[in-house]
Amino acid sequence: MTTTALAPDRVRDLVARVTGDEKHDPSAHSTLDVVRVLYDRVLHVDPDRPDDPDRDRFVLSKGHGPASTYAVLAARGFFPAAWLDDVASWSSRLGHHPDRTLVPGIEIGSGSLGHGLPLAVGMAIGLRGRSPARVVVLVGDAELDEGSNAEAIQVAGRFGLANLTCVVVDNHSDGYGWPGGIAARFAVEGWTTTDVDNRSDDRLAAALNRRDADRPTAVVVDTTRGSEVVA
Amino acid sequence: MSAGAPRGPGMRARFYAELDPVLAAHPDVDVVLAVIGAGNLAPVAARHPGRVIDVGIREQAMIGVAGGLALTGRRPIVHTYAPFLVERAYEQLKLDLGHQDVGAILVSIGASFDASTEGRTHQAPADVALVSALPGWTVHVPGHPDEVAAMLHAEAATDRRVYLRLSTGQNRRPWAAPDGRLVTIRPGPPEDPLVLAVGPMLDTVLEATADLRVRVAYTATPHPLDAAGLRSLAGPTPVLAVVEPSLEGTSAAAVAAALADRPSRVVHVGVPRDAELRRYGSAADHAAAHGLDAAGVRRRVEELLGARPGLLAAPGGPDPRAVSPSR
Numbered sequence: 422m423t424t425t426a427l428a429p430d431r432v433r434d435l436v437a438r439v440t441g442d443e444k445h446d447p448s449a450h451s452t453l454d455v456v457r458v459l460y461d462r463v464l465h466v467d468p469d470r471p472d473d474p475d476r477d478r479f480v481l482s483k484g485h486g487p488a489s490t491y492a493v494l495a496a497r498g499f500f501p502a503a504w505l506d507d508v509a510s511w512s513s514r515l516g517h518h519p520d521r522t523l524v525p526g527i528e529i530g531s532g533s534l535g536h537g538l539p540l541a542v543g544m545a546i547g548l549r550g551r552s553p554a555r556v557v558v559l560v561g562d563a564e565l566d567e568g569s570n571a572e573a574i575q576v577a578g579r580f581g582l583a584n585l586t587c588v589v590v591d592n593h594s595d596g597y598g599w600p601g602g603i604a605a606r607f608a609v610e611g612w613t614t615t616d617v618d619n620r621s622d623d624r625l626a627a628a629l630n631r632r633d634a635d636r637p638t639a640v641v642v643d644t645t646r647g648s649e650v651v652a
Numbered sequence: 653m654s655a656g657a658p659r660g661p662g663m664r665a666r667f668y669a670e671l672d673p674v675l676a677a678h679p680d681v682d683v684v685l686a687v688i689g690a691g692n693l694a695p696v697a698a699r700h701p702g703r704v705i706d707v708g709i710r711e712q713a714m715i716g717v718a719g720g721l722a723l724t725g726r727r728p729i730v731h732t733y734a735p736f737l738v739e740r741a742y743e744q745l746k747l748d749l750g751h752q753d754v755g756a757i758l759v760s761i762g763a764s765f766d767a768s769t770e771g772r773t774h775q776a777p778a779d780v781a782l783v784s785a786l787p788g789w790t791v792h793v794p795g796h797p798d799e800v801a802a803m804l805h806a807e808a809a810t811d812r813r814v815y816l817r818l819s820t821g822q823n824r825r826p827w828a829a830p831d832g833r834l835v836t837i838r839p840g841p842p843e844d845p846l847v848l849a850v851g852p853m854l855d856t857v858l859e860a861t862a863d864l865r866v867r868v869a870y871t872a873t874p875h876p877l878d879a880a881g882l883r884s885l886a887g888p889t890p891v892l893a894v895v896e897p898s899l900e901g902t903s904a905a906a907v908a909a910a911l912a913d914r915p916s917r918v919v920h921v922g923v924p925r926d927a928e929l930r931r932y933g934s935a936a937d938h939a940a941a942h943g944l945d946a947a948g949v950r951r952r953v954e955e956l957l958g959a960r961p962g963l964l965a966a967p968g969g970p971d972p973r974a975v976s977p978s979r
Contacts, residue, residue, distance in 0.1 A: 528723070533747055536748055539713045540716050540717075543717035544720040569713065569744075572712050
């Protein structure tokens with residue numbers, strides 16, 4: 422694992438190469454701090470060994486906002502930053518939704534909502550007892566509408582998947598909201614939950630690194646309160 | 653085999669019985685369930701801790717978990733009733749397995765109208781057509797429990813995407829070639845018309861055509877169809893009937909593609925796709941209503957041969973079952 426810190430400014434510049442402007446595309450940027458901190462301080466991954474069976478898995482379920490993940494993977498050296506300049510062109514490996522078979526470091530092809538968490542549950546079951554790897558899946562607050570997530574939250578809780586973390590990027594985009602809070606939906610199924618925001622990398626990293634011996638962890642990140650690094 | 657042919661738990665029981673040796677022989681195999689079969693497999697689960705994974709009545713999660721397992725190098729065998737395995741979780745088949753480019757062995761029960769007394773909710777005659785519409789799948793429609801066992805063991809050693817359709821209907825003996833190629837069951841002069849029976853329809857076809865001048869071939873792997881074998885058997889001017897236990901025309905595109913370079917007359921016999929049969933009764937009742945018993949298959953083959961269609965009118969006068977299929 423390389424330990425070079427991912428400078429937020431540099432990552433933002435890389436994101437801009439994907440989105441094509443200097444403005445903040447909400448779907449891209451709401452995940453940026455989370456993905457950057459994950460690859461900076463949480464995940465054990467090696468761009469030189471993207472197929473290492475013991476690598477940690479980052480599962481981007483909310484596949485419609487891949488710019489931040491592409492930018493962070495490029496910054497970490499999984500593929501050349503030049504790939505960011507022609508996203509979704511005929512000759513590009515990077516699309517508006519990522520394809521795991523085309524991009525080193527992308528663990529699942531995603532786009533249709535509600536598939537990443539069930540896949541991550543299967544990964545966690547497959548790795549449990551066989552590998553030190555952990556599985557971190559990122560979903561959006563609106564994505565939780567999909568009923569498949571409810572099934573997966575229940576299964577992960579009942580199976581006590583301690584090697585699974587679900588990060589919910591809460592940019593308050595869900596049309597009907599979540600009365601009682603998002604974390605409560607995980608807690609009632611036996612997950613350990615943390616509510617945090619993205620104003621402090623330290624607090625975010627602490628939340629993402631938190632693990633329990635016998636249950637999965639959920640981290641709900643409110644991204645509407647601003648970021649410590651303002652462009 | 654016709655209405656009176658053996659219908660029982662043969663394939664399903666054999667599948668459950670084979671899982672213990674499959675799990676023993678293949679350390680990477682896991683079984684994923686959504687309650688169905690969990691009771692039957694409790695002893696297997698006890699002998700192979702952690703490798704029989706019942707996610708509860710959650711079919712989306714069942715396929716998603718299978719995809720995730722495969723992404724970590726496991727070889728999942730996934731099992732439940734056909735409508736819940738294929739139709740309820742169809743996007744999961746497409747994305748959690750196909751789009752991820754990973755494999756699994758899906759094993760269904762409740763083929764076509766096997767669950768005749770349960771009604772439409774438990775019937776999925778479109779299963780083979782639906783799975784075949786997705787890239788990279790192999791579809792096995794075995795006709796005998798021995799074929800189920802051979803297919804299960806062989807596919808456990810691969811990483812392919814496989815759909816294995818178990819049925820209560822079965823043939824008296826196994827015939828399937830291990831590589832999925834067409835097998836000639838009743839040979840004859842190469843100019844004689846050919847009837848291709850898929851899986852458990854073989855004995856019905858043999859009974860239906862016993863005194864007709866046709867050749868009979870068999871496959872238990874309709875997808876991908878053995879196109880070279882079909883071209884070779886069918887000859888330069890094919891007259892062909894394809895008799896399938898699933899949705900009528902399931903193999904039509906593959907047959908048409910195989911015979912595109914020659915003038916051919918082809919009839920496809922299967923479960924009609926234009927009407928829902930709102931009746932209960934036995935699977936044999938449903939087979940008769942759909943024209944998939946020996947008498948019904950004979951009518952269709954005779955039509956192909958040019959014989960008088962009314963030769964074998966359905967006995968017993970008007971029957972509401974007979975008005976549902978449009979033929």
